[in-house]
Amino acid sequence: MELLIITGLSGSGKTVALHALEDNRCYCTDNLPLELIPALADQFKHSRYHESYNAVAVGIDSRTLSDDPQQIEDLFDKLEQSDITFRIIFLQASPHTLLQRFSETRRKHPLSTLNLSLSEAIEKEKILLKPLENRAHITIDSSQTNIHQLRDLIQQRVLDDDHSTLSILIMSFGFKHGLPLDTDFVFDVRCLPNPHWEESLRHLPGTDSLIQTFLASHEEVRLMEADITRFLQTWIPCFAKDARSYLTVAIGCTGGRHRSVYMAEKLYQTLQPQGYALQIRHRDLT
Template identity: 50%
Template sequence: MRLIIVSGLSGSGKSVVLHVLEDLNYYCIDNLPIGMLPSLADEIVRANRHVEQWFAVGIDARNLSGELVSFPDALQSLSEAGIKCEIFFLEADNITLLKRFSETRRKHPLSNDEVPLNEAILQEHQLLEPVSSRADLRIDTSMTNIHQLRDIIRNRVHGAVRTQLSIQFQSFGFKHGIPVDADFVFDVRCIPNPHWVAELRHLSGQDKAVADYLERHATVHDMYDDIRQFIEKWIGCFEADNRSYMTVAIGCTGGHHRSVYLVERLAAYFHQQREGVLTRHRELT
């Protein structure tokens, strides 16, 4: 049996994730009280002892604060029952969350006449700390639309089925912010920038002309070799720690040329070595 716990901040996309998992044939339950989690798991195991089943539950700040504090104990109960459990935690920066609630006119579950929206968001961060601190996968949706989030979850879930450790290489632009869900972040702004070549400016690192330009510089090959060797060295440690996901973020200034090229090249190399290698270009949307 595989159990995925979906949690996160209100407005970060938890409902979208549960809908995607439902489409992937997971049996989904939203807003489950934490106190019921061990009992639910026991019932699932008894009913499906000889059948492989996939389940997902949504747990969020609508739980009572006392139940959220007991989340580690609930996880321990699942582990003792022999249930493989993964935690997906979704988040977004406060400005993005304020904008989303303003645009949709939805009410935050912790806000009321005495608690304004910005304070409710801060309170939710604190309440969900017992869950967020134990997350196997953190997804920052600040710069992710619904369609991109759906693709991320589909790729992640399928990658986890294929191999023990799923590796995602992600390009990004530093001027748009560093991805908070990355395990490793590499800064490649020191290598030559195709942006300053007029005929390459409108292209991306996925285009051959940009790749040809970059590959004429020894520093590009040095950067690639150093990042590749670093990842090869530490993959085994992540697997030994029973991690299901590793995210490697590579950033340049705008996230269109250098970081994209290196993500594509690294992903191609590791794809030859193992399954479950994913790519995402955050700024190429």
């Protein structure tokens, strides 16, 4: 029985994550006091209920934490002493996104008080949760995702994760829409020829054969593809040996529609036969 600790910033999607896990036969509970978590996990581990569920998921937010980071270390010590397998899933979003979400929902931040503004509450919560973020096995940034996309990410990165195989997400994005926060490698391909300036190609996505033919015809595109591929093929095995379970490779161009999409697709095709659990996502391709 695996214990999934779902935590992160208020407004980043912890409730959505718990619902996604619950829909996939995980026993979920929220805001359980930290000192009760080892007992819950141990009880499930030695009861008949563990056959009915894939995992136990516990939501933790800033309301269950004190200002003493040792409280979190004590929790992990107890879990390790009990031989309980656990993973920490940390959800985050940009301050701008969190402010916007609280404004739209008109919900009160858990740490908001008469003496603390929403911005200050968000910042205080980041400090409180830093020890958990530092220990996280998986970090998910929900700034650019809707509810359905976040559920898909939970499915891909938590439920479908094979711990013995390195999972790699190749993501295309546009710099003008913001840099992805939860990424390990970022490659900037804005120096490559831009199909946007070809009127007949501008409206097409980077997955279209005409865009692919246009970009493949330029030597600098082929050289950059070869260089990025060589880099990844050299260093990905080192991450796999280091017991990493997940790696995100982000490819960025200006708008995230043409060059980055093309390059992400090429890398996906090249790495696919090498035995990794590959996923591809075009963040800004609509």
